[in-house]
Amino acid sequence: MSGVAGSVISVNRLFIAMICYVVLGVLTWSTITDPKIRGGTLLILALFAVKTLLRRKDVPHADERGETD
Numbered sequence: 001m002s003g004v005a006g007s008v009i010s011v012n013r014l015f016i017a018m019i020c021y022v023v024l025g026v027l028t029w030s031t032i033t034d035p036k037i038r039g040g041t042l043l044i045l046a047l048f049a050v051k052t053l054l055r056r057k058d059v060p061h062a063d064e065r066g067e068t069d
Helices: 004-033 034-055
Strands: none
Touching: 004 034
């Protein structure tokens, strides 16, 4: 059952990270008025979000390494 708990924790962390990227995007959209700077900033945020999605399986978890709490 620890594999399920590790998966839930991983999904929760991913969900929280994506919510943070959305919040940063909304704040960027509402505070930066120059379209070029706004677009560049949103592009960088999008790249970080994609990197987070692609690298979520590369992070070692305690359950996968055989360690227990």
